[in-house]
Amino acid sequence: MASNRPAPEAPFVPSQRSSSDTFGYGSYRSEEGPWEEWNPTEESLAPVRGKHRVAKQRGGGGFARSSTVLGVGVIAAFSAGGMASANTGKPPVSISMPDLPSVGSLISEDDSGQDAAPALAGFGAEASDTADGSAAAADAGEALRERIMAQAESQQTQVADRAQAAAAKAEAAAVAKAEKDAKAAAAAAKEKAEQAAKEKAEAARLAELAKQYTLPTSSYTLTATFGQAGAYWSSGYHTGLDFAAPTGTLIKAVHSGTITEAGWAGSYGYRTILTLDDGTELWFCHQSSINVSAGQKVSTGDVIGRVGATGNVTGAHLHLEVHPDGAANGIDPMAWLHSKGLNP
CATH class of the missing domain: 2.70.70.10 (Glucose Permease (Domain IIA))
Incomplete structure (x- = not known):
């Protein structure tokens, strides 16, 4: 396995450039120094030999555009021996990078968007499953609510129908009673009228007879x-x-x-x-x-x-x-x- 040559021990002062040009550091903080200036040599700046491939940084030395690349870089740094703390007071330690072609391919410019898709797709699938579950629960709750409302409406309809039937029956009974009473009253009135007519006719007859009959005596x-x-x-x-x-x-x-x-x-x-x-x-x-x-x-x-x-x-x-x-x-x-x- 190839390894990097150890870098010379020298004080290190973070660059005064903006935080966007730095890997793993924020803006310069005065409480982390002071440090002596370190002048790199040709030997210390010699390129690392091996099969590693480093993706080219775009414009102004900025970090890669994808958050997936950042995550992969962090994982690679921790797997190689960890990341140096800025406030530990110890000089930087050389890092031996293993021969991991897959790491280079992960941060390659050409393949940077290819390998992130499955992970995102998996996350999307989980999110979709969660959404589907929530939607199914919501649909079940809505169905239950609709069924309860339908049952309540059915019961109210039955109560209203029974009340209407009872009212109709009572009304029909009242109408029948009224008709019966009216018929009885009409029959009574007719009978009374007939009786009155008979009495009147009899009175007329008797009055006529009275003209033909007389009492046998008077002063009696x-x-x-x-x-x-x-x-x-x-x-x-x-x-x-x-x-x-x-x-x-x-x-x-x-x-x-x-x-x-x-x-x-x-x-x-x-x-x-x-x-x-x-x-x-x-x-x-x-x-x-x-x-x-x-x-x-x-x-x-x-x-x-x-x-x-x-x-x-x-x-x-x-x-x-x-x-x-x-x-x-x-x-x-x-x-x-x-x-x-x-x-x-």
């Missing part, structure tokens, strides 16, 4: 009604309607018809029977006198007798009975009079 007091129980009546209950009035009060024909009977009738006293055109028999009992005879036609309001107290009585009154179609058992005279538009 109702003292006994149909069906009333008591020992006074042989049947055990009252079979007619009693109009108490003074003796001699006029008795009138309730409606037009034919007198079918007029005379004494036992417990009924003096009795007159008026048969109407529909076959209904009206019995007028306990008369004090009779003004008609059997077979006589009478009209509404004609006088047929007078109030008395004959027969089984406790006082003067008219006992009126109603027998539809001449039946033996009579009906309530009050209801029958009402049906004819009369209100006793």
Whole structure:
């Protein structure tokens, strides 16, 4: 292996040139001296013989343009024996450079950019991997965030849909109830209107009938009604309607018809029977006198007798009975009079 000849020991004063012309030193500092001036000789400046190749410095003795060359030079200096410290106080030590063609090729002007590319490419690959990893993590986080947001939006949509469905159901129920109530109200109103119409028609009919019918007497007091129980009546209950009035009060024909009977009738006293055109028999009992005879036609309001107290009585009154179609058992005279538009 080739080696450099040892340089003579001599004091060394750093050049006063700018720091850009110096390798490994900054600007001159006064605290590192003083040093005696060293005059190099022809022998000390003889070129190093060997296979080493040193790259040519460009313009003004400046350092190589690439930071990679600086790194390689530093590595070569440390591998050859280390770098002398400027403030150790010891003279420079000669350095034996090994025969490393690759070092020269690394700092060669022609190949300076070739060998740095793989290292830079490796760094770029690592940086690319890191960036890809960061991008993948960011993409995963963004995907998770989007999925959470989508789930939240879906839940909100479901809640809104349920609320809308409940509101629609409640509204439909309210509408159905309103329609039902409206129909019921309409039906009730219709029924009420129909009932009112019927009542009005009946009132009109009764008013018309009232012109054809009349009460049997006047100045009276109702003292006994149909069906009333008591020992006074042989049947055990009252079979007619009693109009108490003074003796001699006029008795009138309730409606037009034919007198079918007029005379004494036992417990009924003096009795007159008026048969109407529909076959209904009206019995007028306990008369004090009779003004008609059997077979006589009478009209509404004609006088047929007078109030008395004959027969089984406790006082003067008219006992009126109603027998539809001449039946033996009579009906309530009050209801029958009402049906004819009369209100006793």
